[in-house]
Amino acid sequence: MDVSALYTSIPHDDGIAATASVLNTNNSQSPDAILQHIRFILDHNVFTFDNQFFTQTHGTAMGTKFAPQYANIFMHKFEHDFFTTQDLQPTLYTRYIDDIFCLWTHSEESLKRLHDNINMFHPTIKLTMDYSSESVSFSDTRISIKDGHLSTSLYRKPTDNLTMLHFSSFHPNHVKEAIPYGQALRIHRICSDEEERDGHLQTLKDALVRTGYDARLVDRQFRRATAKNRIDLLRRQTRDATNRVPFVVQYFPGAEKLHHVLRSLQHVIDDDEHLAKAIPTPPLLAFKQPPNLKQTIVRSKLPSFQANSVHDTTQPCHGNLCKTTTMNGRTLGKTEGQRDLGVQVHRSLKAAEQVDKVVKKAYGILAFISRGIEYKSKEVMMELYRTLVRPQLEYCVQFWSPHYRKDVIALERVQRRFTRMLPGLERFSYEEKLGRLGLFSLEQRRLRGDMIEVYKIMRGTDRMDTKELFPFVEGTITRGHRFKVKGGRFRGDLRKNFFTQRVVGVWNSLPERVVEAGTLTTFKKHLDEHLKCHSIQGYGPNAGIWD
8 A cells, every 4th residue: 555645645733743642652851842843844844936935834845854754653643543443454564654565364345445444534644555366566575475475576667777877987986886786685685586586686787787887796796695694684784883983075086095094194193182082993984976967957946037137117218219018017127138948038139148058058067077987988978978968059059040150169169179078089180080970060960950940840740830931932943842942131140040041042952852852761861961962051071970
């Protein structure tokens, strides 16, 4: 059985009453002060959404350290009060926070009746039930009945793809070596049948080897884990308390050598009377995690949708006609720029601010890759660049594609910087590096992406008004394909570089074989073949296969 939304379903008064009952039973000191602190935590769970503050009025927050113990105390009293009212009791009943496992030796009808009764016992606590006469799963364990005895085996959810820490990651060696041992120990403890255990261990080994672990290391750690007595593993393990003072440093390559440094300098502490009492034994070396890519890319709080700079609409307009806009009786301010869906749009519609933003973020990610990745092979670095860096430079680029040379160069410098990070390519030019890596300039990729987007619009894949975006050239006397489009005439350069205008010349120059391809995949193939042989706005004759 499983308790639905346990943390948010506990009424404040019921939870505090359950806590008071436990405190009185255990003769705890200062129960009133503890209850007062609990009430304060529950009444002051404040969060923000859409720039507004809210207070949670029911239940407790899921992320607080206080929540698991509070939920356990409430469920303990809930279970005690409920089962005292029932005639039939389960043979075995155990729970881990909101997950419940029990053995029921009575009839199936009585089990369903028990489930109905427990859901009617409290107005907000509801349980779901999954039962079987053969096998059930609880957490990571599947319990089955075989030949009248209980048998246990490892259970994995269908969505589990055995993703583990890559061996080339920036972590201490003892952490990476402990992963095969810890996972094997878990399987050895759970599986009661050795054949099933060996099968799960083989699956785990294949996954570890694919993640960069040496097969000999995996086998050694597996033998170490399976050599332990399974009966001892099933008993509750207790660790001896230590009074050693922790010496915490940020992890860096070679930090493990600090163990010997601390031990060799212990005599300096022993010579001081006061320090010897405070630190009688060598400090315990502990590492904290350095800044990583996730902390740079992922944000726990969404950015505000406020404008960069808002000016009072009553300021002098210096001769220009002042116009104000109102919405729901409120005057809207004037802004120089606005961020929408991750794209910074300036009032002049120039891409300089967007380019500066994505270039700065891409450089930051490259810096973390350079410092955090020790094994800089071509395959690993290329995968990181394609996954983490290049998407920053190409997000919604059809909308804000730069046309000023300084912006184009600023974006291209990021890829130049990446190619300089790879060893063995120092003596080659940038163009030669791109050829050896199978990469293309970002300007080339933007133009190819424009052609693909036009094809999708023409074929109806993107549901847009084709006639309004791209009016066709009338008549059939023109050379080339029958899907030629017309461009407009504008005085300024800004409108000329809009998506619907900058693609006209290149699209009309494509041969009929490319434009009239039946599928998008065929179009890409024919487009690449055509661009390999024709120099069109940055496409050279030496172009290869697009990555």
